[in-house]
Amino acid sequence: MPEISRRHFLSSSALLAIGGGLCASTFNIEALAAAPKTQHAVADVLSMSDVQIAKESVVVQAAYRVIVDAAKQLHDSALRSTTLAILENPAPTIAKGNEKEILARLQKEGFIDPARKEVFPPVKNPEQSPQPFWSAPGSGYASHHAYPGGLVTHTALNVVSAQALVKNYMDVNGLTLDYDAAVGGEILHDLHKPWVFAWQDGHSCRKELQLAATGEHHVLSIAESIARKVPSQVVVAQACAHEHPATPAGEKLVVGWIKAASIIAGVDPIKSGLLDKSGNTLPLPRRIEGWVVHLADHDFVISSSACQWTAAALVKLAKENYELSDAQQLNSFRNYVMSNLTAMRLYGILSSQGEKAFASEVARVVKK
Ligand SMILES: [Fe+2]
Ligand SMILES: [Fe+2]
16 A cells, blocks of 8 residues: 655645544534434334434434545555445454364464353354444443444544544654555454444343453454455554554554454464564564554543443433333433434533533433
């Protein structure tokens, strides 16, 4: 993938795209969240599926468009079409591999619990994602962006953060970074969350298991990128989302994720350019784009707590103002409200304006 010079970058559509991404699309999401909405009666909310909730949410759909627009701006045409295909249908094609053999190899290398009997979350059809990219939660139900469409509000913020970091490193340090590795790696970094965090009966999502000492979505997402022939420098940057290689301990983790993902995808990570020829480090010298992906994924630092605090406040409000008490109904209420207003926006209102303003904001989208 060709790198772009600073001059080329500044004169290219990439900058316009970044400007558009930061100035138009992002603010557009905020404007949509702030605009008046159609209110649903609480009884209607309780009958909606989680996919339906995300489909109706203008905020979620706008966030998805930000990501798709960013994918359309990737320079490498093969990466661009692969990324757009994944956003359209993040199918778990890696599940077509021989699961028993993969499990045995992962267990031999110590990457997976010896008691595990399977590697993959449930798969009905490896050619079809269990849900659209835009309806998945951003993480586990007790973590960040845990509502229908949370994955796209999380990824949209990350992607515009990565775009801005690429630009800022250029402006401040004169760095020439590989735009596709930094932004493409960010777009793809959580691609298998629709599979790992499939919605369950009761309106919470599947509980994630560990793989190679991190949440399985990370390794499965890296494996899917490898299997779909995403360029190695993009995959390496993507692999740095959960940790960066500046310390021996940090690099060991990233190398482990790449090795585990390579076993799943059935490739040799050294021959594929994913690791240095020693097999113990990332390709040397270590590229900066991985740090961009890692730093831009740090929305979770506040958003995890904000989501949990907002969820607790919504449950209290649902009980006091909407006379709900059943656990499943409380999940539906929470999913609908957060999907339309976002957990971060709601927590911003709760933390700066208090419970009354928080209740008024919720009342904009749901009535008794
Ligand atoms: Fe992740
Ligand atoms: Fe993430």
